[in-house]
Amino acid sequence: MPLSSPIIIAIDGPSASGKGTIARKLAAHFGFAYLDTGLLYRAVGLAVLRAGGDPSDPEQAIKAAAALDAERLLTLSHDSALRSDEASVAASKVAPVPEVRASLLNFQKNFCAQPPDGAPGAVLDGRDIGTVIAPDAPVKIYVTASAEVRAERRFKELQERGENVTYAAVLKDMQERDARDASRSLAPAKPATDAVILDTSNLTADEAFAEAVKIANAVLVTKTD
Numbered sequence: 001m002p003l004s005s006p007i008i009i010a011i012d013g014p015s016a017s018g019k020g021t022i023a024r025k026l027a028a029h030f031g032f033a034y035l036d037t038g039l040l041y042r043a044v045g046l047a048v049l050r051a052g053g054d055p056s057d058p059e060q061a062i063k064a065a066a067a068l069d070a071e072r073l074l075t076l077s078h079d080s081a082l083r084s085d086e087a088s089v090a091a092s093k094v095a096p097v098p099e100v101r102a103s104l105l106n107f108q109k110n111f112c113a114q115p116p117d118g119a120p121g122a123v124l125d126g127r128d129i130g131t132v133i134a135p136d137a138p139v140k141i142y143v144t145a146s147a148e149v150r151a152e153r154r155f156k157e158l159q160e161r162g163e164n165v166t167y168a169a170v171l172k173d174m175q176e177r178d179a180r181d182a183s184r185s186l187a188p189a190k191p192a193t194d195a196v197i198l199d200t201s202n203l204t205a206d207e208a209f210a211e212a213v214k215i216a217n218a219v220l221v222t223k224t225d
Contacts, residue, residue: 007121008112010129013143014178016150018200022212023125033115037126040104042082045090055093065103092177096184108133130192138219142191145201147175
C-alpha cells in the first residue's frame, strides 16, 4: 500500500552518544533519506568563526544563519571542518539563538515533508527532532550514554584525526555543552515524552543499531502492512 505521507524517524541525543551512526544506518536499512541536523548548526557556528567572530554573539550568529541558504547548507555538509570539536562547541553556542533556529526550522520541516529523491521516509538526528521538528514522528528514539563514555569516544575520534587534545579537556567541553543544551529556554535538549530511550554506554555500534531496528520495526511493520 502506498503511504499518504513520508514516515519520519526522529533520533535525538547528546554528542557522541552514537545517534549519528544509528540514524545513518537506519536510513540505509529502510531506504529513507537522512539528515544530520547538527551539521546545520555547525555550519552556522563555523561560518561565524571563519569570519573572525564569536559564536556566542547572537547578532553574528543570526547574520551567519541568514546567509546560509539550502543549497549552501548542503554543500557545507561535505566540509570536513564541520566534524571538528571546534565546530561542535560553536554549534552549541549558536543553537540557543531563536532567530538561528527559525532560519533552519523550515529547511528541516521541508526535508520531512518532502524527502529527497522521492524516498518514502526520512531519518533525522539532532537534539530537538522529536520535540520540535517532527513531534508527530511515529518513531522517536533518544540515544544516550554516560558523559564519560561519550567523552572517551570523542577523544579517540579526535586523536585519530590527529588533533592534539586531552581526555580531560574533551570531557569538560562535553559536560559544558550538555549543560548549555539542557538549560536553554528554546527547545532544550531532552527526550520527547513518547521517545524510547536507548542507552549505548555498554553496547557496540552493531548492538546499538540492532536495538534501534527493533524499536523502529515495532512501529513501521504495522504501518506498512
